[in-house]
Amino acid sequence: MKIKVKREENEISQKRSIFDRERQKNKNALNTVQPNHNIKPVVSDKTVQAIYAKYTKGSTFPYAKPPHNKPRISKNTSKKQEKKKKHGLVAVAEPEEFKKAITYLKQSPTATKVINYLENLKVITKVQTSDSSRFDLSKTEQVQGENLIRWYSHTGLVVSDAKGFKDRSKKRVDRTLKTLGYQSPALGLIHEMTHAAIEHGYLETYGLTLEENVDKDKHDSAEHKFIVALEWQVIDELKKADKNNKETKREYYNSASSHILMKDGPTSADSPIKHILDLHSRDEHLRLIKVFEERKEAHKKLYESNKN
Numbered sequence: 001m002k003i004k005v006k007r008e009e010n011e012i013s014q015k016r017s018i019f020d021r022e023r024q025k026n027k028n029a030l031n032t033v034q035p036n037h038n039i040k041p042v043v044s045d046k047t048v049q050a051i052y053a054k055y056t057k058g059s060t061f062p063y064a065k066p067p068h069n070k071p072r073i074s075k076n077t078s079k080k081q082e083k084k085k086k087h088g089l090v091a092v093a094e095p096e097e098f099k100k101a102i103t104y105l106k107q108s109p110t111a112t113k114v115i116n117y118l119e120n121l122k123v124i125t126k127v128q129t130s131d132s133s134r135f136d137l138s139k140t141e142q143v144q145g146e147n148l149i150r151w152y153s154h155t156g157l158v159v160s161d162a163k164g165f166k167d168r169s170k171k172r173v174d175r176t177l178k179t180l181g182y183q184s185p186a187l188g189l190i191h192e193m194t195h196a197a198i199e200h201g202y203l204e205t206y207g208l209t210l211e212e213n214v215d216k217d218k219h220d221s222a223e224h225k226f227i228v229a230l231e232w233q234v235i236d237e238l239k240k241a242d243k244n245n246k247e248t249k250r251e252y253y254n255s256a257s258s259h260i261l262m263k264d265g266p267t268s269a270d271s272p273i274k275h276i277l278d279l280h281s282r283d284e285h286l287r288l289i290k291v292f293e294e295r296k297e298a299h300k301k302l303y304e305s306n307k308n
C-alpha cells in the first residue's frame with residue numbers, strides 16, 4: 001500500500017519540474033491535509049504535531065527539513081521502466097545518472113555481481129535522490145526494511161589519512177587530517193547496494209560471513225568492514241579497466257566520512273566543488289532556497305491555524 005502510494009505520487013510528479021511540484025505542494029498543504037486527516041476545528045498541539053508528522057513524512061516538527069519523498073533532478077525519469085519492472089533495481093530519480101553509474105560500476109566484476117544480485121531479487125529496490133531541495137545536505141544511504149536507497153548523483157566522499165582519526169569518545173577528528181583523495185558517487189551507490197544485497201541474503205547465498213568483534217573505532221560495524229573490503233576490490237577492478245581511474249581506497253570505514261559534491265557527476269572521483277553555486281546556477285540555487293522558505297512558511301501557517 002505504502003509503495004503503491006509512493007509510486008503514484010512519482011508518476012504524477014514526473015510531468016512537473018521540481019519547482020512546480022514544490023510550489024503546488026505548498027499551495028495544497030492547507031487544503032489537502034485537513035480533510036485527509038480529520039482535523040477538527042479545535043485541536044491540541046499533539047494532534048497538530050501528528051498532522052505535521054504525516055505531512056512531513058516523519059521529519060522533525062515543526063520546521064522540518066523537506067521530506068525525502070519526491071526527489072527529481074533530471075526530467076528524464078523513465079516512467080515506462082518503473083511501471084514495467086516487477087523486481088530488481090529501479091531508479092525513481094536521476095535515471096540517466098543512475099545508468100551512467102551502473103555502466104561505470106559494471107566494469108568491475110565484483111560490483112556486477114552485487115548489481116545482478118539485486119536485479120534478480122523478487123523485490124524492487126528503488127534508488128531515489130535523497131533530498132533534491134537541499135543539495136548541500138543530500139545524504140546517501142540505504143533504508144533498511146524499505147527496499148530503498150537514497151543516492152544523489154553528485155555526492156562523493158573525501159578519503160582521509162586514517163591516522164587522523166581518534167576514537168569516537170574523543171570526537172574522532174584530528175585537525176591535521178590529510179585528504180588522500182575522493183570516492184565517486186557511483187562508489188557510494190555500490191556501497192549502499194551492498195547493504196541492500198546483504199539485507200536480502202547476499203552473504204548466505206555466497207557462503208560469506210561477517211567478521212566478529214571488529215574494531216568499532218575503525219569500522220563502525222562488521223558489515224562496514226565487509227563492504228570496505230568489497231570497495232577495495234571494486235576499485236582495483238575499475239583501475240584495471242581504466243588506468244586513469246581516480247577512485248581512492250579508504251583504509252577503513254571511518255577514514256572517509258565527509259561528503260563532498262562532485263562537479264562532474266556520478267563517476268567522478270576527482271572534481272570536488274567548494275561551493276553549491278559551482279553545481280547550480282545562482283538563480284537556480286536562489287529558487288531552491290525560496291522553495292524551502294515557502295515550505296517553512298506553509299508549515300507555520302498550518303500550525304497557527306490549528307493551534308487554538
Ligand SMILES: [Zn+2]
Nearest residue numbers: 191192195224
Ligand atoms: Zn554504509
